Amino acid sequence: MYEVDSRLFYACIVLIAIGMIFSLSLPAFTVLYYDYSSYHFFLRQFVVGFVGIFIMWKLSQIDPDKRCIGSLTTFEVIGFTLFFGSFLAMIVMQFLPASLVPVTGGAKRWIRLGPISLSPVEFFKIGFVFFLAWSFTRKLDHNKKRLKDEFVLLFPYFILFAIAVFLIAILQKDLGQVVVLALTLIILATFAGTSKRFFGLFGVAGIVLVFFAIITQEHRIRRFQSW
Template sequence: MKKGSIDKTLIIAVTILVIIGLIAVYSSTSVLASVKAKYADKGGMIYLQKQLFTLIIGFFFIVVFIFLPVTKLKKLVFPLLIISFIMLIAVFSPLGVSAGGARRWLRLWPSVFQPSELVKLAMVFFLAWYMSRESYNKESIKDFVIPISLMGVFQIIFLKQPDFGAVMTLGIITFVMLFIGGVSLRFLGLTILLAIPVLFYLAKEPYRWKRITSFLDPWSDPQGSGFQLVQSLIALGSGGLTGQGLGEGKQKLAFLPEIHTDFIFAHIGEEMGFIGVCVVVILFFFICMRGLNIAAKQIDPFCYFLASGITIMISIQALINFAVVTGLAPTKGLPLPFISYGGSSLVVNLIAVGVLLNLSRFDYKADFTELTLQKKNKLRTYRYYYKGRKFS
């Protein structure tokens, strides 16, 4: 197993996205920071300064995880689960922070943290470990119920916050990972059928149903349930091919709510135009392709599922954000990885990239004296020998 250099395409794509994010955060918040009472005396760069602070933390974790021995990654599974669960519960304690009618944040000096972001990564680690066990049987109902039950526990807590975006994202990540793990389609299909009436029950309130379905025709209520999407579409449409220019956008002048967080993609479209939007989409495409390429090179099942899961986590969040901002999906609060303002999402996604870069450093095809493939319990189990030492 030869150590090589990190995946340069991946690190370049992520770096460019982060730079675009810093530019977009500053451009979209400079006016907001100047008029907001608690930031009025701090100038228009306070949001950028906060984002830079969390970026430094994120890059520190990237370095840590790049050089962390791969064998240590498995040992992080349960600590991550326990820490994320405790933090998620602590949101309802005096340490929790409420905003916009939701209680999703935990006060950690000098800022706040959103535990749901860490839960997504913890679930990816758990599923990678769970499906890579020798005793795992993809045809066993018990081995299917355990991860689904864990997902359900987290989703119930998300609903209490409430955070429907996290519920949807965690569900998609879990189902896609189980699918690539070869879980029976009967199990997945039955779970989806059982989930449908639950979703309808949760959305039965008229105001909630109207908000969910408003994306189908936002112009029918442009000042109410469709307001945010209408303003997002106006931002995208007014950008044209090359955009209105950095700092020249109008939607950040209190027209588009959450323009620096969930709807920063619309801001990029307004100020950087169709070209800027295409650059962002292409960069995410490169990240997805490099992540899948890294996963395909893994021999250890845990590393394969971990690389696949991280790639799925980042890609799904980006796709959902694109869909919401362009009116292809219901409006839900979900940040755009590496770009949206918010330390929780940025740090967790940079940690995930650090893990991917770690896995990209190894050439598993070199120096092996023997490689055997064995099927057990209908799961492909890999056993290999490296310089006389047995790994499995």
């Protein structure tokens, strides 16, 4: 038998509720500019937040060990669908017309389906966490290894991350999402069994890459200077 982590569930609800409250003040300029109702963005966030809470609750009712397709569990099917589906969407969206994928800030980030806009990278982040957790449990352990052996084990994940960097940081010009993915990779790899030495080297390399990404793009330099 499995037990639902109710504390985690309620903590997520609290964070979603805080986000809804913040949405009342953040888009003030946009509300005035487009002559929207003062509650325009709050209502949108409320609906999306409610749907998100409902999905979390439904997922919590699923037996994590129940097989769904062949040897795959229901959670594995959902996780792989999110990971590969969003990964494919980030590639395909670059070739879709502007009527479906409008150009915003010189990049294509959102797929517009009628009144709904979806950002594939948001779904990719969830799938990325699942894929790493699923794969690390099979590839990594807490046995002591040489730095070279750790690098060989993690090299395929670096290739995957490099492709994600190209799709997100280069094509979508969204460095912030790449930083989130990099931290996810570092933290999950550390908990899965990589050494602190490797964690430190990977962290330093990540800082250098972020610095390089900032100084090579004028809009990022301006944003950093204003901050």
